[in-house]
Amino acid sequence: MSSTRDIDALIELMAKLPGLGPRSARRAVLHLIRKRALLLTPLSDLMQTVAVTARECLNCGNVGTADVCDICTSEKRANGELCVVEDVADLWAMERSGVFKGRYHVLGGTLSALDAIGPQELRIPRLVDRIDTESVTEVILALNATIDGQTTAHYIADQLEGRVRLTSLAQGVPIGGELDYLDDGTITAAMHARKSL
């Protein structure tokens, strides 16, 4: 490589981002150097700001810039519904859909015996606390439809049984989905949960 030390180091760090490999990191860095004023400097400044200000909401685990996030402080969203998600990215995906008007609880992962992740690592005790302190009436388990996600959902359901209404997202054919491209599990789930017209 004829580029010098700093540029090589930047490429190496960029390649650690999810979705970027060595090749796309090189392209990204060349692009950044070409668009120095428009992209490189503002990006570096913003990263510096976010490195200082970003924090997890102490209540729900959402990422924001305050100790307690906008959703947890908004009185409008205290409608008694609490949506449990694995990850902040899932929370953001729910928010983009705009369908849910309650509050969230981010677990920060799933239970996993292999990786030694138990309830204490997952913000589950805090979830149990919130049921009482925020007078929650319904907990919606919006965990991923993976084995770990469903194991975690079962564990939480056990913990909360009898204390609150428990629901989970419907499973079935996604909007725009073609049967030919769906896996057997999805088709089976959609068939079992079929609705009368």
Add this chain to the structure above:
Amino acid sequence: MSSTRDIDALIELMAKLPGLGPRSARRAVLHLIRKRALLLTPLSDLMQTVAVTARECLNCGNVGTADVCDICTSEKRANGELCVVEDVADLWAMERSGVFKGRYHVLGGTLSALDAIGPQELRIPRLVDRIDTESVTEVILALNATIDGQTTAHYIADQLEGRVRLTSLAQGVPIGGELDYLDDGTITAAMHARKSL
């Protein structure tokens, strides 16, 4: 979106990098926030450094941190061979292969009537100068095998004809390539340039 202004702005900027879209930018930013000390802060610092130090080599157009790049200053590489490439990324790709021991000349693009890119925009006059001042004996045209790349190669060949030995990269089947997956043009070129065993 429940994330606040700075985080949203960071996601928006990251999505402008080549190879990242809105979705992968969100994933990258969450990853950065999680790996604050290990990734976010060092990345931001390096970007700041590179924004100040990165520059184009005044001689060949390579990107580095000096006014004249390592390759242009190295006496070892003054072997009379000059490799003409479209872009810095192409120069880096050639350097990774390690096959070329001479110097480079980065055009910074290809001639394009549609985009009003003429020889003056492309560091072609500088190329013509270098033939004399650096006593170049062979110019290797390593331009992309696209229509614009080949048009540019023809133009440069016209300019330099009779003054220096002109060559171009061989065209044919790539190493590991399967005929069934190659386009007709490549197969035709490989057939025309066939070698006796």
